[in-house]
Amino acid sequence: MLNGIVVKAYNSFYYIQTGSKIVTCKLRGRFKKERFSLTVGDEVTYTLTSQDKGVIEDILPRRSLLKRPLAANVDQVVLTFAAVNPDINPALVDRFLVVAEFSELEIVLCINKIDLADTGVIAKLTERYERIGYKVLTVAAKFGLGIEELRTLLHDKITVFAGPSGAGKSTLLNALQPGLELITGEVSQKIGRGKHTTRFAELLPMAGGGFVVDTPGFSFTDFTDLAESHLMDYFPEISHIAAKCKFSTCLHFKEPQCAVKQAVADNLIHPERYESYLEILAEIKDSKKGY
Ligand SMILES: Nc1nc2c(ncn2[C@@H]2O[C@H](COP(=O)(O)OP(=O)(O)OP(=O)(O)O)[C@@H](O)[C@H]2O)c(=O)[nH]1
Numbered sequence: 519m520l521n522g523i524v525v526k527a528y529n530s531f532y533y534i535q536t537g538s539k540i541v542t543c544k545l546r547g548r549f550k551k552e553r554f555s556l557t558v559g560d561e562v563t564y565t566l567t568s569q570d571k572g573v574i575e576d577i578l579p580r581r582s583l584l585k586r587p588l589a590a591n592v593d594q595v596v597l598t599f600a601a602v603n604p605d606i607n608p609a610l611v612d613r614f615l616v617v618a619e620f621s622e623l624e625i626v627l628c629i630n631k632i633d634l635a636d637t638g639v640i641a642k643l644t645e646r647y648e649r650i651g652y653k654v655l656t657v658a659a660k661f662g663l664g665i666e667e668l669r670t671l672l673h674d675k676i677t678v679f680a681g682p683s684g685a686g687k688s689t690l691l692n693a694l695q696p697g698l699e700l701i702t703g704e705v706s707q708k709i710g711r712g713k714h715t716t717r718f719a720e721l722l723p724m725a726g727g728g729f730v731v732d733t734p735g736f737s738f739t740d741f742t743d744l745a746e747s748h749l750m751d752y753f754p755e756i757s758h759i760a761a762k763c764k765f766s767t768c769l770h771f772k773e774p775q776c777a778v779k780q781a782v783a784d785n786l787i788h789p790e791r792y793e794s795y796l797e798i799l800a801e802i803k804d805s806k807k808g809y
Pocket residue numbers: 630631632633634657658659660661681682683684685686687688689690
């Protein structure tokens with residue numbers, strides 16, 4: 519029995535990668551009866567029926583399932599923003615961060631287009647998010663700057679890219695491609711990448727191990743899945759301090775003796791981060807009205 523990972527699903531065929539080898543597999547009948555939908559990122563065991571064909575015998579338990587893009591076992595998200603052009607919007611960064619935290623993904627904040635920005639601006643931005651505890655990478659995807667460091671962070675993980683339009687996600691993925699050529703070249707031939715354009719995500723194998731989800735998706739507009747009382751869990755610097763509030767039910771809004779509000783006043787929490795928190799809190803409150 520061999521172990522592998524689903525890198526592409528197409529017409530009830532699954533393309534399973536083990537090492538640098540791709541095997542085309544079908545599912546055992548019993549899975550079809552169970553209506554189990556296998557997706558990219560799933561780990562399976564299979565037996566070979568010929569050199570490059572096989573049958574999936576078992577599906578290993580999923581660690582996670584991301585809905586957009588649809589992929590299992592995603593470990594990490596690289597949130598990509600341009601420092602300028604379009605100018606970084608901290609409120610939008612916070613919204614992406616909340617969704618990434620909610621999805622329990624490891625987070626890398628990638629600030630792109632540093633060739634166009636002031637070094638002072640970059641330093642301030644970096645400091646702002648590193649202070650909260652986030653990993654920040656500054657790159658210029660168009661010029662290959664910082665790409666090696668990003669590549670290192672992708673090793674042995676399944677990574678998805680996200681960020682607003684124009685931030686440079688496609689440029690980043692392309693900059694990562696040269697390192698992939700050896701393996702993806704083989705994949706392309708076998709599974710006809712580019713021939714069939716599908717809406718479904720595929721995993722791109724990385725030279726040093728690990729995969730990147732080829733569709734930068736992971737967009738969202740609402741926070742209706744969140745509970746008001748849990749929102750603070752997705753702001754690390756707020757949840758860190760919340761235990762010191764007078765009331766255990768404190769939402770850090772209008773409650774008296776709130777340690778979070780005090781921390782904002784003392785400049786220990788960035789006022790714009792607190793603004794973002796309040797804004798999303800209001801959206802959650804609104805969405806729950808009328809239920
Ligand atoms: N100056 C500069 N321009 C860049 C850099 N990276 C990307 N760009 C440019 O920014 C524009 C947008 O880049 P894309 O890679 O298409 O951005 P995207 O995030 O994939 O955008 P969507 O497909 O709309 O989601 C392109 O014109 C790129 O050439 C960079 O590091 N420096």
